[in-house]
Amino acid sequence: MEVTPTPIKDAVVIQPRVFGDERGFFMESWNQKTFCEKGLNLDFVQDNQSRSSRGILRGLHYQNPAPQGKLVRVTAGSVFDVIVDLRRSSQTFGKWFGLELSSANKTMLWVPPGMAHGFLCLEDGTDFLYKCTDLYDPSSEHCLRWDDPEVGISWPLDGIVPQLSAKDQNGRSLAETVGYP
Ligand SMILES: Cc1cn([C@H]2C[C@H](O)[C@@H](COP(=O)(O)OP(=O)(O)O[C@H]3O[C@@H](C)C(=O)[C@@H](O)[C@H]3O)O2)c(=O)[nH]c1=O
Secondary structure, three states: OEEEEOOOOOOEEEEOOEEEEOOEEEEOOOOHHHHHHOOOOOOOOEEEEEEEOOOEEEEEEEEOOOOOOEEEEEEEOEEEEEEEEOEOOOOOOOOEEEEEEEOOOOOEEEEOOOEEEEEEEOOOOEEEEEEEOOOOOHHHEEEEOOOOOOOOOOOOOOOOOOEOOHHHHOOEOHHHOOOEO
16 A cells, blocks of 8 residues: 655555456455554544535534544545644644545545544545544534635535535634644
8 A cells, every 4th residue: 555645744645555356356445554554553443434415515524622533535436535734733734635535546545633624525426434543522523614715725616516514504714713732
């Protein structure tokens, strides 16, 4: 597998090794030893899956306290996945990074604790899978608004009018964010 840095400190793009044959393909989506050898010494305690239609935008979510690191990927369809650094001591505080994750490219993103995370679904029937380093804690969940001008995310909307949950429609700006130290 290949691990590539992103502009956000500690966040990396992971390209798994894919073994294709006449039956289809095989890949390791998580292997504690090989990830550890690449500097990703991770303990996961929860796995999640969501299905979305084209135009659904989930995010940008974070838990504070009890931040979650997330290893994210797509097994059907495609998304534009985004992280925003909320660590006030980080040189990239307030900066965003985004990339396409799809069943075709099989790319994964390691989202370290301290990020707001979300995605725009680009295809109907998209399945989004992720492993988390901490448990879901509704009492500590927050939402950074997807279109905060101070963050300035360039979403690939291409005519899409994003559809958000009621909770996400009430996301806060970066200035109002409960950030991390
Ligand atoms: C996130 C989560 C939700 N739920 C429940 C609560 C609610 O009734 C229902 C849907 O929850 P949400 O609307 O928060 O689901 P969703 O908008 O998909 O939330 C997810 O968005 C992406 C972008 C992330 O990064 C995740 O960490 C998570 O916040 O599922 C759990 O039981 N466990 C969980 O871990």
